[in-house]
Amino acid sequence: MPSRKKAQGKARKAAKADVEAEATRKKEALDAQLQRLQLKNEDSCMHGYEPDNVAAEFVKHFLHIVGQVPLQGNPLGTAMEVSKTKYPQVLYNADYNASKLGMIKSLFLAVGTNCILSGDIDHARQCAGCANYFKMFIEDVYNTSLSAEIIGGFGVDKDIELLSGDEKTLVRYFQKHIPCSSCLDEKFKEVKSVKKLGWCGNPQCKIPDRMAERSGMAFCDRCKRVNYCSRKCQKVHWRAGHKEQCEEMRDIRKAYEKSSQKSS
Known part of the structure; x- marks a missing residue:
């Protein structure tokens, strides 16, 4: 009869193997979505993306990193830091940016749309976060009046x-x-009744994943940036540091809005 210690060891190995198998499955599913868009099937919509090998390679790399980092570990920031070293010609080459950064964002959107249609919500979330992150990054590249730290933080x-x-x-x-x-009309009909969730800005919030129904959330009407699951969380965060940050955030928002109006 195997000892309890050996049984526990086998259970840990089995659990680890299951996690690795699931990670492999998700990676293969994502790679298949990217390959599908690169082939440009005339019978399927490309959702605004034109096949590009460099953009596809970059997006594949970026999404794989994002998928490996937990939410509290800043997955988008981590992926960008790694990508700065591996793909400097994509991110910081002035002649390259105009033709490629928009392509990268459109690929995140296209892959995410196909993930929504196929029911792969985990990868759809990652693609949406990446697309939004790159939207801000592109605006920073073409807007020298605002720093990368300001745009990234906003x-x-x-x-x-x-x-x-x-x-x-x-x-x-x-x-x-x-x-x-x-392309997403039918899917929206399916999820129309789903309650929208928002992220509580209080780091000490006790609710799971700090996500609450958005219709019941409190909102900081000074900086117009941070949501809270309750007035209690809003007061706690105000005393814990938001009071000092709020004025700076409000100035950032105003500068961003003013800059956006000039560029439009």
Whole structure:
């Protein structure tokens, strides 16, 4: 009869093997979605993306990193830091940016749309977060009046909401950002009744994943950036540091809005 210690060891190995198998399955599913778009099947919609090998390689690399980092570990920031070293010609080559950064964002949107249609919500979340992150990055590249730190910080809450978003939020996000919004009309009908969730800005929030029904959330009307699951969380965060950050965030938002108006 095997000892308890050996049995526990076997159980841990089996659990680890299951996790690795699931990670492999998800990686293969994502690779298949990218390959499908690269082949440009005339019978299927490309959702605004034109096949590009460099963009596909970059997006594959970026999404694989995002999928390996837990939400609390800043997956988008981590993926960007790694990508700065591996793909400097994509991210920081002035002649390259104009033709490629928009392509990268459109590929995140296209892959995410196909993931929604195929029921792969985990990868759809990652694609939505990446697309939003790159939207802010592109605006920083073409807008020298705002620093990368300001632009990056301004979009963090939205990125997190998308990375852990409900299906209704995800479908609406992709509908708004792809040229063929009708591709998701039927899917939106399916999820229309789903309650939209928001991310609580209080780091000490006790609810699971800090996600609450958005219609019942409190909102900081000074900086217009941070949501809270309750007035209690809002007060706790105000005393814990938001009071000092709020004025700075409000100035950032105003500068961003003013800059956006000039560039439009």
